[in-house]
Amino acid sequence: MIQSSWMNLPGLHKVNVKNKRVLVRCDLDIPEKDDTRLKGLIPTLVFLIENEAKIILIGHRGRPDGKIDGKLSLEPVSGLLSELVGKSIRFVWDISGVETEHEAERIGSDEIIMLENLRFDSREEKNDPEFAKRLASFGEIYVNECFADSHREHASIVGIPKFLPHAAGFQFTREIENLNKVLENPERPVVVVIGGAKSDKKKYVEKLLSHADWVLVGGLLPRLVKSYCRTDGKICVCAACLLPSEKDIDATSAGNFSKILSQAGTIVWNGPMGEYENPEFSRGTEMIARAIASSKALKIVGGGDTLAALQSFGILDKMDWVSSGGGSMLEFLAEGDLAGLKALRA
Numbered sequence: 001m002i003q004s005s006w007m008n009l010p011g012l013h014k015v016n017v018k019n020k021r022v023l024v025r026c027d028l029d030i031p032e033k034d035d036t037r038l039k040g041l042i043p044t045l046v047f048l049i050e051n052e053a054k055i056i057l058i059g060h061r062g063r064p065d066g067k068i069d070g071k072l073s074l075e076p077v078s079g080l081l082s083e084l085v086g087k088s089i090r091f092v093w094d095i096s097g098v099e100t101e102h103e104a105e106r107i108g109s110d111e112i113i114m115l116e117n118l119r120f121d122s123r124e125e126k127n128d129p130e131f132a133k134r135l136a137s138f139g140e141i142y143v144n145e146c147f148a149d150s151h152r153e154h155a156s157i158v159g160i161p162k163f164l165p166h167a168a169g170f171q172f173t174r175e176i177e178n179l180n181k182v183l184e185n186p187e188r189p190v191v192v193v194i195g196g197a198k199s200d201k202k203k204y205v206e207k208l209l210s211h212a213d214w215v216l217v218g219g220l221l222p223r224l225v226k227s228y229c230r231t232d233g234k235i236c237v238c239a240a241c242l243l244p245s246e247k248d249i250d251a252t253s254a255g256n257f258s259k260i261l262s263q264a265g266t267i268v269w270n271g272p273m274g275e276y277e278n279p280e281f282s283r284g285t286e287m288i289a290r291a292i293a294s295s296k297a298l299k300i301v302g303g304g305d306t307l308a309a310l311q312s313f314g315i316l317d318k319m320d321w322v323s324s325g326g327g328s329m330l331e332f333l334a335e336g337d338l339a340g341l342k343a344l345r346a
Contacts, residue, residue: 008345009176010167012044015141017053019109023139023164024048025156027146027324028059028077028114035080037148037324040171044145045085045112047170052109056139057081057089058118058156059146066122078114089114095121096134104138124155132159145169147176148325150340151332158343168344171324176341178300178321179332183211187265187298193257193288194330195219196271196305207334209235214264216240216257218249218273218284240273240284248274249284258291267292268333270303270326276312285309293318302329 024044027037048055062072075091082089090113094100103113118124123131132155136142142164144150150157150172160166168176182190192208194201195218202224208215209230215237217225222239223246229236238260240253249257254273261267269292273284286309292299293315301310301319303326310316323329332338 009173009341010344011173012047012143012167012169015143015165015167017048017141018051019054020140021054021056021104021107021138022048022141022143023056023058023135023160024143024169025146025160026057026059027148028057028074028081029061029148030077030080032076033080035084038077038081038084040324041081041145041169042085044143044169044171048143049085049087049110049112053141054107054109055112056104056107057112057114058135060119060124060149060156061117062119064117064119066119066125068120072117072119074114074117081114085112087112092116096131100138118154118156125152127153127155127159129155129159129162131155133163136160136163139164142166143169144340144344145172146340147172147323148328150325150338151328153339157340161343161346166344175323175325175329176332179323179329181298182266182268182300182333183336186211189213189260189264190266191216191261191264191268191297192333193218193261193267193269193292194221194271195273195285196221196303198271199224201271201330204330204334205237208330209237211333212268214238214260216260218253218257218288219271220246221271222249243274243281245281247278248281251283254284254287258287261288261291261295261297264295264297266298267295267300268329269299269301270306270330272305272309276305276309286313289313289315300329302326 078091190212191214192212217239240249275281276285302323
């Protein structure tokens with residue numbers, strides 16, 4: 001149960017799903033043959049199966065820009081998920097046409113179907129209300145089990161809940177519970193580490209200082225963010241110095257970051273310090289990763305590159321919570337809310 005009364009997030013246990021058509025927005029955006037994200041779906045699917053729900057899975061993969069791309073089809077994902085859940089999943093090549101309508105009408109209790117990539121239709125990312133209404137017509141209840149995309153105002157995230165009774169899936173709820181530990185009475189100091197190559201993360205730095213004592217900046221962001229402290233000198237942004245190649249932070253910065261992390265009570269990490277895939281430029285990321293792993297602080301990490309780096313160093317299991325979302329994690333911690341959360345609370 002989420003402790004924050006202001007969140008008021010409707011839970012799946014409170015919804016009667018027995019023999020109902022349940023439309024589940026899933027996190028299906030996975031690399032080839034990588035079922036890590038899919039495992040988070042299992043508790044919700046098992047609950048629905050046990051309650052004889054008629055399950056319709058929807059989601060996206062990649063960025064096809066509204067065009068059909070066979071390489072981004074969800075058909076192989078349906079096969080992987082079928083193996084994990086131990087149950088046949090009927091794949092529907094259609095998204096919102098007559099075929100899907102027919103399949104939704106004939107689906108039986110505790111059966112599962114999966115629709116094709118929602119982003120093959122441009123109306124998904126445009127949050128087209130008619131598209132959302134059409135998708136909603138296939139179900140009787142909507143469940144959001146895709147925290148990773150809940151910062152996006154897309155039809156399947158914020159549109160469908162306007163037309164159906166709705167709830168958060170079990171993994172989604174766990175995401176909010178764990179991230180909320182950073183926002184409410186965290187163990188201090190709170191240290192947030194931001195890296196990677198995405199320049200749009202810059203917008204989160206100042207807002208994160210509302211909760212953090214330190215924001216440590218690496219990757220390519222030091223080109224955009226400079227070090228500074230607030231007037232009391234206790235809440236600081238520390239931007240790393242980059243190597244001349246800009247492909248890693250320098251050893252002094254990595255050492256300084258590691259020292260700050262060693263004294264932390266709560267740590268959040270999103271984004272590597274450099275091109276960790278290249279051994280020549282992996283030192284900064286590995287130093288930070290190992291400093292976090294050895295810390296006694298609450299350790300929360302998120303973002304595909306961050307998780308890949310931790311896996312490559314063999315220390316992903318040292319983290320206390322591995323978020324399924326990178327951008328959504330940062331936005332929730334910076335803003336205290338997400339578009340998908342607002343839709344569920346409405």
